[in-house]
Amino acid sequence: MKSFTQVKGLAAPMDRANVDTDLIIPKQFLKSIKRSGFGPNLFDELRYLDEGQPGVDCSGRSVNVEFPLNFERYKGAGVLLARENFGCGSSREHAPWALDDYGFRAVIAPSFADIFFNNCFKNGLLPIVLSDEVVEQLFGEMYAAEGYALSIDLDAQTVTTPAGEAFAFEVDEFRKHCLLNGLDDIGLTLNESGAITAYEAKRRVSAPWLFDVVK
Amino acid sequence: MAARTLYDKLWDAHLVQQRDDGSALIYIDRHVIHEVTSPQAFEGLRLANRKPWRVDSVVATPDHNVPTTSAERASGVAGIEDSVSRIQVQTLDDNCDEFGIVEFKINDRRQGIVHVVGPETGACLPGMTVVCGDSHTSTNGALGALAHGIGTSEVEHVLATQCLVAKKMGNLLINVDGQLGEGVTPKDVVLHICGVIGTAGGTGYAMEFGGQVFRDMSMEGRLTVCNMSIEAGARAGMVAVDQITLDYVKGRTYSPKGAKWDMAVENWSDLHSDSDAVFDKVVEIDGADIMPQVSWGTSPEMVLPVSASVPNPVDESDPVKREGIERALEYMGLTAGQKITDIKVDRVFVGSCTNSRIEDLRAAADVVKGKTVAASVKQALIVPGSGEVKLQAEEEGLDKIFVAAGLEWREPGCSMCLAMNADKLGNGEHCASTSNRNFEGRQGYGGRTHLVSPAMAAAAAIAGHFVDVRDL
Numbered sequence: 001m002k003s004f005t006q007v008k009g010l011a012a013p014m015d016r017a018n019v020d021t022d023l024i025i026p027k028q029f030l031k032s033i034k035r036s037g038f039g040p041n042l043f044d045e046l047r048y049l050d051e052g053q054p055g056v057d058c059s060g061r062s063v064n065v066e067f068p069l070n071f072e073r074y075k076g077a078g079v080l081l082a083r084e085n086f087g088c089g090s091s092r093e094h095a096p097w098a099l100d101d102y103g104f105r106a107v108i109a110p111s112f113a114d115i116f117f118n119n120c121f122k123n124g125l126l127p128i129v130l131s132d133e134v135v136e137q138l139f140g141e142m143y144a145a146e147g148y149a150l151s152i153d154l155d156a157q158t159v160t161t162p163a164g165e166a167f168a169f170e171v172d173e174f175r176k177h178c179l180l181n182g183l184d185d186i187g188l189t190l191n192e193s194g195a196i197t198a199y200e201a202k203r204r205v206s207a208p209w210l211f212d213v214v215k
Numbered sequence: 216m217a218a219r220t221l222y223d224k225l226w227d228a229h230l231v232q233q234r235d236d237g238s239a240l241i242y243i244d245r246h247v248i249h250e251v252t253s254p255q256a257f258e259g260l261r262l263a264n265r266k267p268w269r270v271d272s273v274v275a276t277p278d279h280n281v282p283t284t285s286a287e288r289a290s291g292v293a294g295i296e297d298s299v300s301r302i303q304v305q306t307l308d309d310n311c312d313e314f315g316i317v318e319f320k321i322n323d324r325r326q327g328i329v330h331v332v333g334p335e336t337g338a339c340l341p342g343m344t345v346v347c348g349d350s351h352t353s354t355n356g357a358l359g360a361l362a363h364g365i366g367t368s369e370v371e372h373v374l375a376t377q378c379l380v381a382k383k384m385g386n387l388l389i390n391v392d393g394q395l396g397e398g399v400t401p402k403d404v405v406l407h408i409c410g411v412i413g414t415a416g417g418t419g420y421a422m423e424f425g426g427q428v429f430r431d432m433s434m435e436g437r438l439t440v441c442n443m444s445i446e447a448g449a450r451a452g453m454v455a456v457d458q459i460t461l462d463y464v465k466g467r468t469y470s471p472k473g474a475k476w477d478m479a480v481e482n483w484s485d486l487h488s489d490s491d492a493v494f495d496k497v498v499e500i501d502g503a504d505i506m507p508q509v510s511w512g513t514s515p516e517m518v519l520p521v522s523a524s525v526p527n528p529v530d531e532s533d534p535v536k537r538e539g540i541e542r543a544l545e546y547m548g549l550t551a552g553q554k555i556t557d558i559k560v561d562r563v564f565v566g567s568c569t570n571s572r573i574e575d576l577r578a579a580a581d582v583v584k585g586k587t588v589a590a591s592v593k594q595a596l597i598v599p600g601s602g603e604v605k606l607q608a609e610e611e612g613l614d615k616i617f618v619a620a621g622l623e624w625r626e627p628g629c630s631m632c633l634a635m636n637a638d639k640l641g642n643g644e645h646c647a648s649t650s651n652r653n654f655e656g657r658q659g660y661g662g663r664t665h666l667v668s669p670a671m672a673a674a675a676a677i678a679g680h681f682v683d684v685r686d687l
Contacts, residue, residue, distance in 0.1 A: 018415075027657075051660040054299050084415065085448070093368060113448065114384075115364055
């Protein structure tokens with residue numbers, strides 16, 4: 001996994017509550033057996049005026065000029081500003097894959113759905129929870145100033161505005177450690193394989209039916 | 216020992232290692248796999264040269280992409296017309312064959328929607344931890360299990376290590392006491408809960424459903440309720456084990472037998488929250504207040520009794536919520552104040568991991584028996600949740616009732632719930648659907664979903680618009 005230490009990125013808006021993973025990446029793109037290439041179809045139903053299809057080049061499609069990510073001023077954005085309960089709905093990891101492939105490195109919102117939040121960390125994408133008031137302030141500043149870029153420092157756990165105002169955010173120690181160092185958490189878990197084997201040995205005695213073979 | 220909730224007990228029983236940084240390793244008993252969220256996980260294993268930790272803990276079946284017409288199913292995977300879908304189903308077959316994983320393949324009678332197949336076969340049992348790369352894995356919590364959806368990286372992690380890195384969630388109790396009125400079903404109960412606590416109401420919690428209404432509810436009803444825990448924000452939903460659970464589990468193909476059954480029952484007798492257990496949050500609902508529900512908007516919390524009218528955004532003071540209502544009305548093609556019973560339906564879908572079990576099909580058949588689908592309805596689909604459900608329904612003659620009334624009887628799969636196969640809504644069409652999500656575009660590009668119970672969907676098919684099933 002790629003590491004995340006410090007990122008400075010142009011902010012772009014996704015200004016509605018309860019953005020679900022179907023909206024982030026519609027189901028027809030989930031038929032892919034790869035984990036890359038979803039960026040052109042991020043928010044497909046909002047970005048384009050027609051229905052997207054997997055494997056079809058998006059460059060010839062008619063673009064929805066009213067959707068902010070299509071505005072010239074948000075081209076190359078790296079930080080997505082969003083509203084409450086971002087990423088609700090399905091467990092599809094294609095949602096963070098699409099955000100990452102598009103070029104986002106962080107999403108800032110007042111709250112996230114649990115599974116999406118978890119999936120982000122596995123892909124070097126940082127979901128940041130800030131209070132309603134702060135998110136409202138960032139939206140206001142972003143709309144007011146073209147080229148509005150936020151600096152994110154994971155080690156210091158801060159988001160800093162162009163004016164130098166810094167906001168602290170919380171992050172789990174384990175997730176932070178993995179993200180800062182780009183660690184593969186399967187490898188870390190396998191370092192504890194002795195504990196897993198010991199647990200299994202006890203369970204085989206106390207609950208043997210759990211080890212019956214399905215065939 | 217201090218009083219514990221059901222979730223506390225399930226967590227404690229599966230704790231492999233508590234780490235100093237607050238994270239923990241949790242052991243996974245059953246890993247269920249389907250074609251959509253697993254290919255990248257298997258690819259990850261291959262790239263890292265890893266093998267599954269315990270291959271006999273994994274069960275697979277294709278469900279999202281499979282066609283549901285018998286013609287397209289006749290020649291198995293090779294007959295799937297959409298080449299991208301065909302490759303994905305074939306990839307699941309290939310991966311299961313390569314790694315030695317048991318798979319109920321496309322035309323196996325045990326094939327079906329993962330969350331129908333797990334409980335039905337006894338592959339998922341009380342007291343287990345169950346994961347699947349699918350958010351509706353919460354369904355299995357009805358058995359008294361800790362079950363929730365995971366992402367593809369976690370699918371790979373569980374395959375490789377048999378564990379998840381997790382942090383304990385909070386305890387939330389949804390207590391529904393009293394009795395349900397005539398014609399009010401488990402689907403109405405869970406839609407009502409989504410309406411009361413909102414789509415993020417359960418975020419960060421494991422949600423237990425307690426109270427008289429759930430004690431009286433059948434196992435299939437509990438599966439419907441736990442299925443939609445995630446629609447109220449909770450990854451995991453669960454119901455305590457009781458005699459109804461044991462009667463359901465006993466004798467299933469992979470349920471324990473003989474002495475192991477007795478040992479399991481003894482073990483499961485503790486799978487309930489202690490009477491003095493403390494929850495972080497409790498929501499009290501009176502069962503008598505719940506009416507047959509219809510969702511009107513684009514989030515499962517946008518739901519109302521069938522007798523109500525579509526809300527007016529001017530009545531909402533919160534600007535973000537008001538914009539949400541305005542956007543939903545526009546997408547759904549509805550006007551503020553319009554009566555729900557005035558909404559016409561173009562298509563009807565009875566199926567999905569929420570409502571495709573035998574009791575759901577019986578409820579729909581009861582309503583349509585001897586009647587005819589309204590001429591204005593373009594299509595009414597009945598899609599059983601598994602091959603076993605299909606055979607059972609045919610033994611009971613339900614298929615003939617549906618076909619005589621003008622509904623289509625299909626092969627098992629996820630179908631129009633999320634339209635990854637050919638079953639989908641056209642742009643602007645309204646659907647009375649027994650599925651779980653009314654998100655924009657969920658059932659097809661521009662499609663308009665109204666979430667309802669099987670009986671309410673069947674009633675809408677006959678009337679051509681929403682009606683109160685209690686008036687029939």
